[in-house]
Amino acid sequence: MKMTCINCPMGCQLEVKLNGKEVVVTGNTCARGLAYGKQEFLLPMRTVTSLVKVRQGGVVSVKTSGQVPKSKIFDVLDQLKNIVVDKPVKIGDVIIKDVLGLGVDIVATKNMI
Numbered sequence: 749m750k751m752t753c754i755n756c757p758m759g760c761q762l763e764v765k766l767n768g769k770e771v772v773v774t775g776n777t778c779a780r781g782l783a784y785g786k787q788e789f790l791l792p793m794r795t796v797t798s799l800v801k802v803r804q805g806g807v808v809s810v811k812t813s814g815q816v817p818k819s820k821i822f823d824v825l826d827q828l829k830n831i832v833v834d835k836p837v838k839i840g841d842v843i844i845k846d847v848l849g850l851g852v853d854i855v856a857t858k859n860m861i
């Protein structure tokens with residue numbers, strides 16, 4: 749599997765292979781690239797960003813407080829479809845605690861006062 753490391757502007761081109769039971773990463777310049785390559789190969793994770801409705805009008809931007817498995821992104825977005833929050837909303841307010849039991853919260857990333 750080929751991929752670009754996104755951890756710094758160097759953008760090293762990684763190649764990740766399975767050698768028996770061992771995940772082997774080549775093309776990385778540093779340990780962060782090694783960890784990134786292994787994670788992407790075994791269980792790719794992403795931060796999810798989206799919008800939720802505000803009852804008084806408009807929307808507020810939100811994100812997960814940490815990364816979730818890439819395979820769960822659409823399940824997380826489904827949870828946000830019917831959420832309506834009331835003003836005031838402040839940056840960092842928890843909109844959904846422990847979404848889908850994934851160990852991360854949905855938090856506001858914008859103030860709506």
Ligand code: SF4
Pocket residue numbers: 753754755756757758759760775776777778779780781782
């Ligand atoms: S492997 Fe290291 S140096 Fe290369 S892009 Fe990733 S973080 Fe940057």
